[in-house]
Amino acid sequence: MQSLNAIIVDDEEFARSSLYFLLQENCPGINICGIAKSVSEARLLLQNNNIDLIFLDIAMPGDNGFSLIPQAQAANATVIFTTAYDQYALKAIKANALDYLLKPIDIDELVAAVKKADHYHLFNQANTQSRNESLKNLEKDLKDNKGINKITLPSGQGYRLVEIDEIIHIEADSNYSIFHLVSLEKITVSKVLKDFEEILPDDKFVRIHKSSIVNLKYVKEYNNKNGLVLLLKNGESITVSRRRASDFFEKIKVYTKTTP
Structure with a gap:
C-alpha cells in the first residue's frame, strides 16, 4: 500500500x-x-x-x-x-x-x-x-431533501451518473445487475440487485421477482392470464413472482393515484 x-x-x-x-x-x-x-x-x-x-x-x-x-x-x-x-x-x-x-x-x-x-x-x-x-x-x-434523482453506477474503470427516470428496469445476473435504460443502452454493474433495491425510491421502483426491479413509470399494462406478467413501454415482458404480486399491486395503485 x-x-x-x-x-x-x-x-x-x-x-x-x-x-x-x-x-x-x-x-x-x-x-x-x-x-x-x-x-x-x-x-x-x-x-x-x-x-x-x-x-x-x-x-x-x-x-x-x-x-x-x-x-x-x-x-x-x-x-x-x-x-x-x-x-x-x-x-x-x-x-x-x-x-x-x-x-x-x-x-x-x-x-x-x-x-x-x-x-x-x-x-x-x-x-x-x-x-x-x-x-x-x-x-x-x-x-x-426531495429524494434521489440520480444514481452513480461503477462502469469499467469509471462511473456513470444516471437519472433514475432513465432506468426502465434492472435485471439480476448472478452477482451482477444489468440496468436497462430508455436509450436502449445496458449497463452492467458488479453489485447485487438488493443493493439497488435499498437505494432506489420505493414509491417509483418495485422488486417484482428475485431477478427483477422495475420502474413503475414504464409499466404499460399487466395481465393475469398465465400468471402476472408486466408489459413495459420498451416492449419487454417480465413475470411477477407470486409472493411479490401483492406488493406490486399496492405500489402501482398508489403510483397511479399520485402521478399525473
Missing part, C-alpha cells in the same frame, strides 16, 4: 481521537497530517498540506461537511464520510457510490475503506471528474 496523507474532520472529540487511534493501529499506510473540529480548520489544513484522503463528518454545527466539498475537489482528495446512522443521508451516499463509515466505526470496514481509497489513488485518478460529479450530486440530494 502506498502512503496516503489524510485529515480527520469531526466536531466530536471522542470521534476524532478514536478514529485517529484506529488508523494508527490498523492502517500503517495512512499519514495523519492534521485533525480538525470544524470545516474552517479543515480548509486551513487543505491549504497547507498535500492531502489525499479526508475522513469527513457530515453533521457539524455551523458549516456541515458538504461545505468542504469544493476544497476537497480542488485538492483531488478522496472523501470517506463518517456519520451516525441517518436513513436518507445513507441512501443518498450509497446512490452516489461514495464511501462511508457508520459510527461507531468498525475496524474491518475502516481497513476496507482505506484499501479502496488506496486503489482509487493508484488506478483511478483519470476519473476524478466523475467522482466530483457524484460529490456534487450528493450535496444537492441532501440539500434539496
